[in-house]
Amino acid sequence: SLSIGIVGLPNVGKSTLFNALTRNNVLAANYPFATIEPNVGVVGLPDQRLDKLAELFSSQRILPAPVSFTDIAGLVKGASKGQGKGNAFLANIRDCDAICQVVRAFSDPNVVHVDGKVSPKDDIETINTELMLADLQTIEKALPRLEKELRVRKDRAGIVAAAKAAHALLDSGTTLFAGAAKAGIDLAELRELHLMTAKPFLYVFNVDEAELHNAAFLDELRALVAPAEAVFMDAKIESELIDLSPEDAAEMLESIGQSEPGLNQLIRVGFGTLGLQTYLTAGPKEARAWTIPVGATAPEAAGVIHTDFQRGFIKAEIVAYDDLVANGSMAAAKAAGKVRMEGKEYVMSDGDVVEFRFNV
Numbered sequence: 001s002l003s004i005g006i007v008g009l010p011n012v013g014k015s016t017l018f019n020a021l022t023r024n025n026v027l028a029a030n031y032p033f034a035t036i037e038p039n040v041g042v043v044g045l046p047d048q049r050l051d052k053l054a055e056l057f058s059s060q061r062i063l064p065a066p067v068s069f070t071d072i073a074g075l076v077k078g079a080s081k082g083q084g085k086g087n088a089f090l091a092n093i094r095d096c097d098a099i100c101q102v103v104r105a106f107s108d109p110n111v112v113h114v115d116g117k118v119s120p121k122d123d124i125e126t127i128n129t130e131l132m133l134a135d136l137q138t139i140e141k142a143l144p145r146l147e148k149e150l151r152v153r154k155d156r157a158g159i160v161a162a163a164k165a166a167h168a169l170l171d172s173g174t175t176l177f178a179g180a181a182k183a184g185i186d187l188a189e190l191r192e193l194h195l196m197t198a199k200p201f202l203y204v205f206n207v208d209e210a211e212l213h214n215a216a217f218l219d220e221l222r223a224l225v226a227p228a229e230a231v232f233m234d235a236k237i238e239s240e241l242i243d244l245s246p247e248d249a250a251e252m253l254e255s256i257g258q259s260e261p262g263l264n265q266l267i268r269v270g271f272g273t274l275g276l277q278t279y280l281t282a283g284p285k286e287a288r289a290w291t292i293p294v295g296a297t298a299p300e301a302a303g304v305i306h307t308d309f310q311r312g313f314i315k316a317e318i319v320a321y322d323d324l325v326a327n328g329s330m331a332a333a334k335a336a337g338k339v340r341m342e343g344k345e346y347v348m349s350d351g352d353v354v355e356f357r358f359n360v
């Protein structure tokens with residue numbers, strides 16, 4: 001499944017955040033989140049629509065869409081030149097579909113900063129520099145081979161040109177994620193090189209609780225990483241929330257002026273950076289969210305449940321979640337003409353509530 005890699009300098013709160021994520025069952029009651037490996041955690045995508053569907057259909061359980069996070073250790077200053085554990089972390093990041101960078105913005109003098117001072121801007125630069133250096137090395141290693149291939153394969157012209165342009169961009173200090181579009185670099189051409197800075201980025205700023213509502217402060221941080229998404233949270237509070245009963249957790253969130261845990265937002269934003277959306281199914285057994293790429297057709301969506309559903313696809317009975325809820329039941333939504341029969345060409349929308357018709 002698609003996964004998000006968590007990176008950041010030592011002591012910024014990565015482990016605190018990762019543990020909070022994977023131990024959090026408030027997020028998605030009944031979801032059997034699994035820890036596959038010690039550094040991989042699968043969590044449920046928070047989705048209140050599922051609670052409502054479970055209520056309408058008297059579903060026995062709720063299954064949110066899974067989102068997988070990998071805690072990637074070892075990215076330190078100089079890592080690309082062999083410092084620390086050196087390049088070992090690179091293989092782990094390469095396997096991830098998006099990169100979540102945790103940045104320290106909390107001030108606690110009891111927590112040592114590796115560079116002696118709290119500076120989100122410098123830390124982001126340090127991490128990005130390591131990733132860019134690693135990408136430069138990858139390109140430099142690949143280019144002689146690609147150019148050799150080009151001599152006998154004209155179809156390699158695209159990747160050679162893109163690799164050269166990417167090298168120049170990285171050399172100027174810009175990540176591919178931030179600068180490729182503007183520089184006219186087609187990232188699809190570079191896919192086989194698995195460049196790290198070409199992956200979607202998102203940032204978690206680990207801030208003091210007191211700053212969570214300091215709009216000017218948060219705007220400053222957001223500006224450091226735009227157009228990438230920024231999520232703000234106090235990782236220490238997030239980890240404390242987990243040990244509380246749902247009632248106490250809600251009370252604590254209210255006391256700090258938050259409507260939900262910052263983790264929820266992180267999972268949602270992470271899911272979004274992967275270019276994914278969900279459609280929903282509901283019945284007496286379960287209310288469930290299924291993951292599909294934005295742009296997936298109805299048969300492709302059916303295939304996520306079972307390949308037989310895609311192969312034998314006939315049509316899909318679909319009602320938009322909002323229409324279903326506004327009418328109060330499937331029967332009422334049907335009577336109101338809100339339930340549609342869609343065929344093979346239909347492109348799914350987020351929140352479609354679906355029942356597939358298929359031949360077996």
Ligand code: GDP
Nearest residue numbers: 010011012013014015016106108111234235236
């Ligand atoms: P990692 O090295 O990035 O995995 O960092 P850890 O999660 O191990 O955190 C390093 C230290 O910072 C630990 O002592 C944490 O308790 C502390 N810490 C983590 N997040 C916060 C935070 O939001 N506020 C404060 N004050 N301390 C934090």
